[in-house]
Amino acid sequence: MKTLTVGLGDRSYPIYIGDGVMTADRLAAHIGGKQVMIVTNETVAPLYLEKLIAQLDGFEVDVTQLHDGEQFKTLTAIDQVIDHLLTQRHNRSTTLIALGGGVVGDITGFAASCYQRGVDFIQVPTTLLSQVDSSVGGKTGVNHRHGKNMIGAFYQPQAVLIDTSTLQSLPARELSAGLAEVVKYGLIDDPEFLDWLEANADALVSAEPSALVHAIEASCACKARVVEDDELEQGRRAILNLGHTFGHAIEGYMQYKQWLHGEAVAVGMVMAVAMSVRCGYLQPDAVERVSNLLSRMNLPVRPPVAMTPDDFMQYMAVDKKNVGGSLRLVLLQAMGDAIVTDQFDGDALVRTLIEYTTH
Numbered sequence: 001m002k003t004l005t006v007g008l009g010d011r012s013y014p015i016y017i018g019d020g021v022m023t024a025d026r027l028a029a030h031i032g033g034k035q036v037m038i039v040t041n042e043t044v045a046p047l048y049l050e051k052l053i054a055q056l057d058g059f060e061v062d063v064t065q066l067h068d069g070e071q072f073k074t075l076t077a078i079d080q081v082i083d084h085l086l087t088q089r090h091n092r093s094t095t096l097i098a099l100g101g102g103v104v105g106d107i108t109g110f111a112a113s114c115y116q117r118g119v120d121f122i123q124v125p126t127t128l129l130s131q132v133d134s135s136v137g138g139k140t141g142v143n144h145r146h147g148k149n150m151i152g153a154f155y156q157p158q159a160v161l162i163d164t165s166t167l168q169s170l171p172a173r174e175l176s177a178g179l180a181e182v183v184k185y186g187l188i189d190d191p192e193f194l195d196w197l198e199a200n201a202d203a204l205v206s207a208e209p210s211a212l213v214h215a216i217e218a219s220c221a222c223k224a225r226v227v228e229d230d231e232l233e234q235g236r237r238a239i240l241n242l243g244h245t246f247g248h249a250i251e252g253y254m255q256y257k258q259w260l261h262g263e264a265v266a267v268g269m270v271m272a273v274a275m276s277v278r279c280g281y282l283q284p285d286a287v288e289r290v291s292n293l294l295s296r297m298n299l300p301v302r303p304p305v306a307m308t309p310d311d312f313m314q315y316m317a318v319d320k321k322n323v324g325g326s327l328r329l330v331l332l333q334a335m336g337d338a339i340v341t342d343q344f345d346g347d348a349l350v351r352t353l354i355e356y357t358t359h
């Protein structure tokens with residue numbers, strides 16, 4: 001087992017990574033009161049709920065089960081969790097536990113941030129994507145029909161328990177979606193990790209445990225570093241958004257159905273790399289290098305066929321990184337070195353959107 005720390009002063013917390021880290025002692029160490037509410041969904045509950053409850057002997061345990069799917073990451077789900085907390089008389093010393101993927105984690109964290117002005121929560125992520133990204137760093141929230149993650153809060157968990165054995169039941173397509181965010185870390189901050197990913201792509205796609213554990217540890221370490229530097233995304237943290245400006249537009253356009261977040265981010269990263277080439281930062285072969293790696297991970301590298309440049313612009317116009325009406329993009333000034341900038345040629349953006357929407 002490996003333990004990393006997200007160092008945020010008196011709100012620092014551990015990330016436990018390993019097979020079987022979900023133990024009674026470890027959970028109890030991060031639960032302040034007697035009451036616990038597990039938030040999970042209809043897919044994960046039959047797989048892991050009993051296992052988790054078995055580790056919570058001595059606590060009063062309630063469960064809220066959400067519908068499964070990105071399209072349910074809305075204020076309605078927050079209302080459901082809060083309704084359950086109130087009807088079951090949970091007070092300010094209760095602890096919420098998010099058992100599931102990023103959707104469950106984002107909803108649970110946001111509910112925790114606002115229930116009675118804030119209660120503790122623990123992340124128990126069960127998808128690769130949630131283990132390498134969403135469970136760490138305290139971005140919580142839900143979608144709005146006008147845009148992705150438009151309602152939310154920065155609110156850090158007490159602990160993150162990454163039980164890597166849960167990946168055994170994860171569908172291959174979801175594993176690939178998680179790998180997109182793993183590749184992101186290589187691209188934004190760690191060229192050696194990017195080389196390692198290229199050398200180990202096949203092992204990762206075939207879910208080889210040692211390769212996955214290395215990828216999870218490296219990803220969490222990278223995310224922790226960035227979050228420690230800029231918890232509230234005043235600047236550098238936005239590099240974690242590489243590919244998301246385009247990716248969120250794809251998810252919104254698809255009404256949060258059919259395309260997975262990681263798949264949309266994969267396409268978005270290719271488009272961001274293409275933009276970086278057009279801006280003169282990267283050599284043209286960078287696009288092929290990134291596309292090849294993502295394709296080997298069974299990820300898409302082009303947007304949905306029917307999308308137009310205007311469709312992209314409609315969603316990009318409400319991106320949270322925008323300042324004073326200007327779009328800001330995460331670009332690569334070198335492989336493994338991201339910047340956040342509004343200093344790019346508008347024509348380069350238009351040409352990139354046209355290139356990726358022409359079939």
Ligand SMILES: NC(=O)c1ccc[n+]([C@@H]2O[C@H](COP(=O)([O-])OP(=O)(O)OC[C@H]3O[C@@H](n4cnc5c(N)ncnc54)[C@H](O)[C@@H]3O)[C@@H](O)[C@H]2O)c1
Binds near residue numbers: 041106
């Ligand atoms: N807060 C953040 O910093 C952050 C970072 C990245 C992504 N996100 C958000 O995370 C969400 C995507 O997360 P995700 O990819 O985990 O999707 P998800 O939560 O929808 O989970 C994917 C699917 O896998 C199922 N599942 C979960 N664990 C399983 C397991 N062990 N075995 C079998 N099936 C399992 C889920 O029920 C779901 O059907 C998006 O909403 C995205 O915006 C947030």
Ligand SMILES: O=C(O)C(=O)C[C@@H](O)[C@H](O)[C@H](O)COP(=O)(O)O
Binds near residue numbers: 237
């Ligand atoms: O933690 C962050 O910061 C990220 O941007 C991580 C992203 O992978 C994640 O998808 C996040 O939810 C995006 O947040 P948003 O603020 O761009 O909506």
Ligand SMILES: [Zn+2]
Binds near residue numbers: 133
């Ligand atoms: Zn993401």
